[in-house]
Amino acid sequence: MAEYKWPDADKRTFIGKRISRIDGPQKVSGRAKYSFDINRPGMLFGRIVRSPHAHARVKSIDTSAAESMPGVKAIHVMAEPGKPTAELNWVGASVVALAAVDEPTAEDAMRAIKVEYEVLPHLVVDTDPKMAGEYARPANENKLGDPDKGFSEAEVTVEGMYGLPVITHCCLEPHGSVMEWEGDQNVLAHLSTQAVTPSVAAIARPLEIPATNVRVQQDHVGGGFGSKFGPDEWDITAARLSKKAGGKPVKMFNDREAELMVAGARPSAYARVKVGLKKDGTITAWESQSWASGGLGSGGSPPLPYIFNIPNQRRQHTAIVNHIGSARAWRAPSHPQGCAITMAALEDAAAAIGMDPHDFFLKNIEMTGQRARIYEDEMKIAADLIGWKSNWHPRGDEGAGPVKRGLGLSIHTWGGQGHPSDCDLIIQPDGSVELKMGTQDLGTGTRTALNIVVADTLGLPMDKVKISIGDSRFPPSQGSGGSTTIGGVSASSRRASLDALDQIFAKAAPALDAKPEDLEAAGGVIRVKSNPAKSLTWAQACSKLGVTPITVRGKNPGPGKLTDQGVGGVQMADVSVDIETGIVRINKIVAVQDCGLIIDLKTAESQVYGALIMGVCYALYEEKIMDAKTGRMLNPNMEFYKLAGIGDIGDLVVHMMTGKGYDERGVIGLGEPPVVSPGAVISNAVANAIGVRVPTLPLTPDRVLAALEQKGGK
């Protein structure tokens, strides 16, 4: 029986190498089909009439004019007067959906629908919990150790206020689907999703059909970031419209405005923090009063203090329930918020005692627990890559001219254990190989990683392995979220490949006059380990199967330690700030990250580059700007919902921790961790440059200038 482990470094052909993603050419040439690109014969176009009010109750809906319009094929009321769904809790909430033969007809029909609303009071602003009134939900205070004693032992106490606003996921492919009925019992869903397999049940349940009758397909997804874990109400509605229209496919995707208003948001987080410390840098106590909003679901509380397990703590959190749209998981849920607040407060504490934050973090590194040594190693590498010791200066660049330069640092953590994943590996007598798995490639390179694992294990070139994913008819694999995919899918496909190889060895052994356990697969042949000249080509070996292909089910979890959890990362940033304009420019960001054994170094690095770019965006630009009076999002577009362009991201340097001490842990997920620190490192670097903390992200000119003005006034 196979030994379930990853190959040793000298036995790896593809694993851990820099390999370009196999679907790259398709994607850059536009041939890759996203669910948004799906167009079916006879397809109808779905549209949704949305609430113009942040909080209202639907009193009546008159669809008669729309119904009689030629080309309108189905109408479905989503907010039924008199029922609980009639209460609408954000601008953009769904009221009525319809499907028509083309988009202009659908939009004309929307305008023909008359809705009467009873407007109710709303709250959309969250910067001051006192203003929230009845919408504030304070939780009990939490204590750890003896905070009073901790603060009395402190020689210096540093107070500050920090925060991050609500931001949106801003997926480039908006949420939506093409839904169609095949007969009156089967539904085919082309969904834009992070979770192909789990979406089956989520579609079947509201439609009241057996899950066996639902098929979900998706080749590529244009971003999810935690906001696409299943069908949304508009996808279910598309299926209902399709049924009403006799099964014709209905295409229902958000436009950009709706995407930014209703398809998910990262909760805000704000906190007043007090840190107690000794003059030698030892942290003695933490106190925080935090608040956050994430729509009606309140959004959870950020982990404070983040990573540093300060011995004496007093914490209190208030959730603000408001009318801004629903919060959804956003890449490393709660961590960027907890990290930005904690690392800024700690950096302010270091500045208050005139200590280099690099030394301050190391001084307290034991508080980070089991990954302390990893952080120390990573800190050394990051400091070298950014020239910390030669470029760092005490807070406030004293140089001439309006452009000030500064450095900042931060650390972060994440889990990343591989999730449950099944696959079928099929080997045909002609030697062709296919892996089928109901997973999805979230853009992280899952297809490529699977190809690498199977080809490396079977000793085949990568192009001799076919990877089939993105279909719920394939063996179930969990949704891609929480950095769980790579650990799960690499483990199940490795196990399947090893088991399949056992079967091939058994068939090939007699022809090679050897025992199956004496064989190995490498370079496209099955050969005797002790005498590599004795070999069969892969095709010759597979021909021993006769006429019956073999199918091997691979599973995770399973035997052998192929995946693990728990990573640490260190980031450092070098920024320039024009103190006359308040404009922040990124010079360089260094990211040092571990994630166990890396399957594809190139796509792993890409994950980190992407995270840093996303981090620059939320550190400098992104904000879901809400209008207090109208309750609307004011910037649901790509001109005022600002994202970085290539000229805004600076020089990004990624260093992956690999080799001894890392590889033997097995494969660990990577999507989340590198996006945790950028807000903190950039904020810290700006404070170092200009000599004052800009309390809240994003670091826009108005906020930077306001902080400078306050500093000047002191």
Next chain:
Amino acid sequence: MRGFEYANPTTKEQAVALLGSSWGDAEVLAGGTDLLSLMKDDVVHPKRLVNIKDIAEFGGIRSSKSGLRIGATVTIQELIDNAQVAREYPALVGAARGITSPQLRSRGTVGGDLTQRPRCWYYRAGFGLLARANPSEEGGESLVLHGDNRYHAILGNSGPAYFVNPSSLAPALIAYGASVRVYGSKGSRDVAAEKFFVLPQSDNDREYDLKPGEIVTEIIVPAQAGVKSATYEVRQKEALDWPLAAASVALKVSGGKVTSARIVMGHVAPTPWRAAAAEQALAGKTINEQVAQAAGEAAVSGAKSLGRNAYKIQLARVAVKRAILEAARGGAR
């Protein structure tokens, strides 16, 4: 987007005949980079679009001793690519370079830059040009005043309009003393670029001096012999982003002293804003950091915050200062 009729005239006479006599009948389509967004957002819904890109005489750049003539359908990229324009009109091309989107540069036109509608987010959300809570009600208070006005006007902001003029090129054209040629059913007329932009009094007004049925056909820029000029934009991003404040400066300097100055700010007021006090502050002076700083101060002496946009006063001050210093550093024609 609502359905519309598409017309493709090849002469200006045909175009004007197709435009009709009231706003809402028809819109002029050049690059379409703004118009199509407005139509998709249902802010405007013309019955007809009149494409003017096939009218040959609306295109082309001509440079002569007396100055520059830029056709209305010249793209931003064509302007940037014209070496002579870049050399002789650096404030204009500097402003064009501030449009950092390759798509907008390739598609957007000079005429469109001048006649694009305000980016005010209340206007774009359907609250009308004057951004009132109830657009159908005359005289209601603007949402800008009690809302989020971080991108709104700091000058000329006593109402009824509070948006900022979005044109990238207008400040430079005004600094150069350019004029806008307009064609309508009564023939051609020239309007000084400075007078072309007006403060609307109702949601149905336009923020520029065009009547229904009129088209901008070309821009005439007088020769800038001996003029030093520059544009400075404060933009948060390198990638496509609207300036938070901008200034274009055209200076004549003799014997090291400023003999004449024209300073125009963009993105600070409902119209491009001529900074007369800043111009006076430079008169007879030798340009240096202190003089430029003083002119910047003078430029914003009448500015006032609407609540969330006080920072823009500082940005406008810096834009004027830096544009003056850059112009003074640059060689005169």
